Amino acid sequence: MTGAGDTLALPERILDHARRRPTAPALVWRGRTVDYAELAELALDASRYLGELAPGERRPVGILTRKSPSAIALILACMLARRAAFVPSPDLDSATLRRLFAQAGCSHVVSPGESFRDAAWEADVVPGSCPDARREAGLMLTTSGSTGPPKIVPLALDRLDRFAAWGGRAFAITHETAVLSYAPLNFDLCTLDIWTTLSHGGTVVLVGHDRATDARHLLDLLSAAHVHLVQGVPMLYRLLSDGARKYDRRVDSVRHVLVTGDSIAASALVGLTALFPNARFHNVYGCTETNDSFACEIDMGKVAAGGEIPIGEPLPGVSALIVATSGDLVDGPGEGELWVATPFQTVGYLDASLNDGKFGPHPKARDGQTYFRTGDIVRRHDDGAIALCGRTDSLVKVRGLRVSTQAVEQALLEHKAVVEVAVLAIPDALAGSRLHAVVRRAEESPLDSLVLRRHCVERLDRAAIPSTIDIVTRPLPKTPTGKVDRRRSVYDNSRRSAS
Amino acid sequence: MIDHTPAIKQFIVEEFLPDVPIEELDNDYNLLDGGVIDSLGLLQVIAWLEETFEVALDDAEIGPESFQSVHAIQAFIAQSQG
Numbered sequence: 001m002t003g004a005g006d007t008l009a010l011p012e013r014i015l016d017h018a019r020r021r022p023t024a025p026a027l028v029w030r031g032r033t034v035d036y037a038e039l040a041e042l043a044l045d046a047s048r049y050l051g052e053l054a055p056g057e058r059r060p061v062g063i064l065t066r067k068s069p070s071a072i073a074l075i076l077a078c079m080l081a082r083r084a085a086f087v088p089s090p091d092l093d094s095a096t097l098r099r100l101f102a103q104a105g106c107s108h109v110v111s112p113g114e115s116f117r118d119a120a121w122e123a124d125v126v127p128g129s130c131p132d133a134r135r136e137a138g139l140m141l142t143t144s145g146s147t148g149p150p151k152i153v154p155l156a157l158d159r160l161d162r163f164a165a166w167g168g169r170a171f172a173i174t175h176e177t178a179v180l181s182y183a184p185l186n187f188d189l190c191t192l193d194i195w196t197t198l199s200h201g202g203t204v205v206l207v208g209h210d211r212a213t214d215a216r217h218l219l220d221l222l223s224a225a226h227v228h229l230v231q232g233v234p235m236l237y238r239l240l241s242d243g244a245r246k247y248d249r250r251v252d253s254v255r256h257v258l259v260t261g262d263s264i265a266a267s268a269l270v271g272l273t274a275l276f277p278n279a280r281f282h283n284v285y286g287c288t289e290t291n292d293s294f295a296c297e298i299d300m301g302k303v304a305a306g307g308e309i310p311i312g313e314p315l316p317g318v319s320a321l322i323v324a325t326s327g328d329l330v331d332g333p334g335e336g337e338l339w340v341a342t343p344f345q346t347v348g349y350l351d352a353s354l355n356d357g358k359f360g361p362h363p364k365a366r367d368g369q370t371y372f373r374t375g376d377i378v379r380r381h382d383d384g385a386i387a388l389c390g391r392t393d394s395l396v397k398v399r400g401l402r403v404s405t406q407a408v409e410q411a412l413l414e415h416k417a418v419v420e421v422a423v424l425a426i427p428d429a430l431a432g433s434r435l436h437a438v439v440r441r442a443e444e445s446p447l448d449s450l451v452l453r454r455h456c457v458e459r460l461d462r463a464a465i466p467s468t469i470d471i472v473t474r475p476l477p478k479t480p481t482g483k484v485d486r487r488r489s490v491y492d493n494s495r496r497s498a499s
Numbered sequence: 500m501i502d503h504t505p506a507i508k509q510f511i512v513e514e515f516l517p518d519v520p521i522e523e524l525d526n527d528y529n530l531l532d533g534g535v536i537d538s539l540g541l542l543q544v545i546a547w548l549e550e551t552f553e554v555a556l557d558d559a560e561i562g563p564e565s566f567q568s569v570h571a572i573q574a575f576i577a578q579s580q581g
Contacts, residue, residue, distance in 0.1 A: 399538065434539065448519045453534035465534045471518050 011079035017201040042073035060084035062106035070112040082137040089480040105133020152350035163344040167196035175201030215243025231258035241271030260284040285311040291344035310385040341369040396425035401463040411459040417445035422489035437466035554579035
């Protein structure tokens with residue numbers, strides 16, 4: 001069945017599907033289907049548009065838009081022309097965007113309209129961009145910016161190809177598979193949702209930005225489009241399981257559910273087996289820099305019992321090390337920072353000065369690989385299972401003890417009624433730092449801080465129990481990539497209670 | 500003997516459990532084991548006792564267990580004012 005398509009690079013493989021199965025559905029968007037022939041035509045239109053905009057130009061193309069068939073066709077056109085496509089979050093402020101587009105070396109920023117044919121596309125020349133910035137073809141994404149300014153991460157076509165090959169095998173993505181694309185276009189998750197699916201001739205079911213929090217719409221879409229695979233952050237699953245309960249729904253077509261991008265609260269998953277009775281559940285761990293590096297099937301029985309959800313085993317071809325603060329490797333059970341080298345990883349940040357301390361060789365041996373220091377603290381248990389327990393950059397000192405704010409968040413999330421949480425260390429003259437937690441509880445739950453503190457005592461060192469806990473029911477503010485914005489969560493909340 | 504437990508409860512709830520209805524806090528609830536009061540919290544409680552009840556806290560005799568519940572604090576005040 002596959003054969004010739006295997007020797008082609010990703011964008012040509014998509015065109016090959018258009019040639020062989022022109023009427024097969026490629027995209028589902030706002031109630032209509034775009035078949036492979038139409039997607040190819042849209043991509044050729046976009047190629048012509050780029051050619052007329054700047055004949056002979058080889059520099060990257062900046063793409064500033066939300067998800068739509070036109071946007072996907074434009075990225076495909078860039079790939080076909082072997083020009084890098086830089087796709088930052090459209091929610092970044094304009095000064096940051098201007099800086100990033102220039103840094104990426106984009107010749108133009110194109111904002112394709114949502115309409116299908118010959119739309120009112122807009123293009124701007126990027127001032128200050130390097131005149132001969134030719135980057136390797138593929139995607140350029142950015143890091144989330146939750147720990148500093150966003151960094152540009154180039155992902156070359158051959159890396160995307162390898163990733164698509166793995167994704168296809170791991171989750172049985174073929175020309176008969178329909179995959180929900182929930183994440184925004186600038187997320188690394190799109191390398192699976194959109195690009196892996198299209199490279200195998202499957203159908204991408206696109207969720208519009210404006211409908212992303214409408215549970216009923218999402219459930220309708222999953223059923224109507226017979227979606228087989230769903231990938232998303234815990235927030236999506238919380239939304240879906242709450243919606244499924246409210247509207248008494250289930251979706252039989254889904255075979256694989258991928259949870260990714262965050263530490264997982266067991267509470268977000270409990271309703272999922274009822275919603276997706278035929279699905280297998282996977283915890284997938286990765287970073288923008290390396291793409292996915294670990295995956296494991298989630299034991300939903302254990303989840304119901306409140307067990308920890310491990311990140312599992314390194315994927316085929318992935319090397320993973322646990323490095324203790326001493327610099328020694330942790331070979332057996334123990335804790336340390338996770339370093340990974342994957343076949344899908346970036347060659348490094350576009351600004352090479354940022355690579356120091358993030359990318360490097362094996363600390364003890366010469367294995368020829370470049371490892372990415374994830375900044376995630378993991379623990380290997382006696383049975384070999386690896387679980388996330390915090391971030392290197394979330395360590396603070398509370399009364400002389402090192403405490404990971406992320407481990408505190410994780411412990412709070414283990415309470416069934418906790419939906420979201422932000423823990424921030426606040427400088428304190430006496431304690432060094434004291435921890436402040438903002439916790440969003442499930443609306444119907446009577447959870448209060450008395451109960452939550454008792455829950456913490458069972459899981460955390462005394463120093464790690466937050467000094468102050470605010471319990472709220474409204475959603476916490478998010479970063480452009482959908483992670484809880486800790487600073488705004490805490491700051492907005494204190495401003496609210498002061499007023 | 501004056502019963503200070505309502506005032507103690509109000510202080511504990513306002514300082515450490517602002518979202519908890521006052522009647523939910525049991526007089527015998529172990530505030531230390533329950534993660535309500537930590538070592539910094541203990542300093543706050545002691546400062547409040549000194550200010551409010553003018554008890555002189557000679558740190559020779561007191562351990563954290565003197566403040567482990569509303570009842571314990573009440574007993575402590577009674578003893579100090581004794």
